Amino acid sequence: MSIQNPSDDKIKEVLHTSKRIAVVGLSGNPSRTSYMVSEAMQNAGYTIIPVNPTVEEVLGEKAVARLQDIEGEVDIVNVFRRSEHLPEVAKDTVEIGAKTFWAQLGVANQEAYDYLHEHEVETIMDRCIKVEHAKFK
Template sequence: MSTVLEKIDHDAYDDDYIRGILRSVNVIAMVGASSNWNRPSYFAMKYLQQKGYRVIPVNPKDAGKEILGEKVYASLGEIPVKVDMVDCFRNSDAIPPIADEAIKIGAKVLWLQLGVRHDEAAKKAEAAGLKVVMNRCPKIEYGRLSQEIGWMGVNTRVISSKRQRRI
């Protein structure tokens, strides 16, 4: 876990830091998950599920419904299983209470999506022992680090019999 003594550069993450997070988590709570199939959170949730993660949607508007086979919860505190990572698809102003809730439920990671940054909430989460990533997408980082995304934006291997390796 990240400690207060470990200084993370939130403008330039080391690949090993991101890779370590993606390898260490199994259950991801996606705050702001959408049931709308053409929203970025829907694509990210589906992709992460296909990579073996359990992704639990959190969205008060859709609480009690299902998104991609998972029950939607109104808040992090309502999720009945241990959450490893909280992935936030909310604007930066909404992050402080989400960070507080992530700390309260004992999450290991607070991940803020592309365009989302809140330095004070990050400091508070890190002081509580959480690792923090801001302004990044776990779907994109997974694809980049597993080399699914090549320089042309797609997997450049034409045909391969190799079994896909989980980063």
């Protein structure tokens, strides 16, 4: 099955019903896209959970090394890693029971998409969460 994103209505619903976003690959460098996008989402009222083993804290939030280290529920796993890393992150997403997997603009992987689809995880790829959020304010 080829990668197909949900309808705009479904993406709007995901954004309006989600509260906690785990950001895989969130950089502590304010000039990086992952930081700017996550800061915008945090300013929009979402709780951001940095997932990066190389940082202690980002945007005032304690970082975790991997998704499995997060306490509590995760609504969206937002991924800022290269496409070839998506299958591994997809498996971790299913393992923690996150509702939505979101790969940022320019990031997509058929194997990860198929795996997530099989496990009934809402999957959005090659879209910027900040841009989509701005469309549906």
